[in-house]
Amino acid sequence: MDKQKKQWLKLMGAALKKAAEDKGLDQSEFTDRIIVEHPPRPEMGDLAFPMFPFAKDFRTAPPTIAAAVIEALGEDIPGTVKTAGPYVNVFLDRSALIADLIADSSDETYGTSDLLAGQKIMVEFSCPNTNKPLHLGHLRNDAIGESISRILMASGAEVQKVNLINNRGVHICKSMLAYQKFGEGVTPESSGRKGDHLVGDFYVKFNQWSKEDETAEAQAQDMLRKWEEGDKGVVALWELMNKWTIDGISETYKNTNISFDRYYYESDTYLSGRDEVVKGLEAGVFYKDEDGSIRLDLSDIGMDTKVMLRSDGTSVYMTQDLGTAIARHGDFPFDRLIYVVGAEQEYHFQVLFHALKKLGYSWADMLFHLSYGMVNLPEGKMKSREGTVVDADDLLKTLSDMASEEIRNKDRAEAVGDVEETGQKIALAALHYFLLQVSPYKDMIFNPKESLSFNGNTGPYLQYMSARISSMLEKFEEKKEDYAGISPDYSVLSSDAEWELVKNLSSYPSAVRTAAADLNPSAVACHLYDTAKSFSRFYHDCPILGSDDKVLTVSRINLARAALQVLKNGFELVNIPFLSKM
């Protein structure tokens, strides 16, 4: 559709100019002000050009201009035009557009572009703590980060996905301490408990214990100090338990199709961050406060001061992020670094970016905080203390089980083959679609009862449509000989349902472009829903294999194939597994 839009913009520009000349006006910048739209109802046309903006220049009512423009367009145009009050509505040459679509959408490159060619973009996301398993909030982060990365790649950028493991700090020591006291040597192997959950259990245990024993917090601090000093026993335990957690979390990543090109560990970067702060102090960017801490003065951007290094010389979150950013630019000289991090850390990133700028790093302007909203429950925030946190693995398991049960209830077990595997893929579709259909920056509500549905505007609905197309195409392949030598004729695809589907499929690339420009996967997710819905209507209204007209069958098959390709390509971008059967 892009091609046609551009073509019509040009035609419309020329026509406006001609109409202006006829009136004795000389307005050469008309073309910049032309707006293309889509009429609200299909029977009104495919493209709409409002004439309001030119009313002043022409000193005429828009409908009159519309008529003049149509006059100026003449007869020799690819399609037909009609005035609709102040609008010039265009009806595109359908068969030409369909032929273009079929040709363009033949493979996985449909929807990709070179919009960001040559750009190196680093995307940071997930960033778990190593003291507990992932929860629903992480799943949103992961879904956004992974999807954004894929969308940017599809737009031609060279993308590096990075994860920062927060494996250092007193919260880690709390799990360790509880393990020392109550663990009795239990391991993930001996208990059969997934490593991250096992470590998380001890984190919970610590919090219970600290209520009874008021020295608990101090003991944890003491352990952190020992860790920083390199105490062998503490470091060994730290390494062991970190491995458990990371192994467990990695399994969750694997189950959700999330991956990283590179891992950074806070334990590696906090020291280099400290060096940077010291350098910054010497350079006069930072200053030493009366209390001994090293700070950044932010009064120039209307904020207070911020601690870069504690008075005892230990590092804070900021210290570490400073070191990490600098290390990253060395590893991968990015044109853009996108931090996918919750909105509650906006202040932190403002300070971080400002600090880097003041330290003289020219690339500080290329840092971007993709600030996303929280996932809340109907009763409010998820609170670990109240045990209302939705665990990622539990949620996935619940969804998978529900999907598997659904398969059996519908007597599809035999058709799909591996019920459990299919169930997992349906679960992923449900989850990722649910998380990505919402604009990232908005808070969202997860209602377990309602959100776990597989009907309606959901991921499984999208999968269902792709599965139906697949099995139909399979059937077509079986009787392919019957259609040998039959060529498609797209002028036979004249129903509303077909045309709506064609228009949707044609605008898929622009949905991907929007998603890339706005860093918003929901543009793709929502477009795919429209695709599935359009296909569904087409499929319902238009017999394909059942038609006696072989030309019609072949033409519709090609359209269905295009729909499947769009769904498949889009699924890849929003991390929804494709199923040929369900």
Place this chain on the structure above:
RNA sequence: GCGUCCAUAGCUCAGCUGGAUAGAGCAUCGGCCUUCUAAGCCGAGGGUCAGAGGUUCGAAUCCUCUUGGACGUACCA
């Protein structure tokens, strides 16, 4: 207090750079399985786009104020 963000159907969410009668799903009610998978399709009801001003030929969209909410304003991450 100050700062940032949000407010669209009973609920969960779309609504592209301002444009024609504001859209989906869920829920409610009513149709459709002798025909390509009913996880489907079709239809009905449901809206003062939080409120008030303003800009504009034209506002859910831009500006100002008010109200309600979230988050932040740590030598936590």
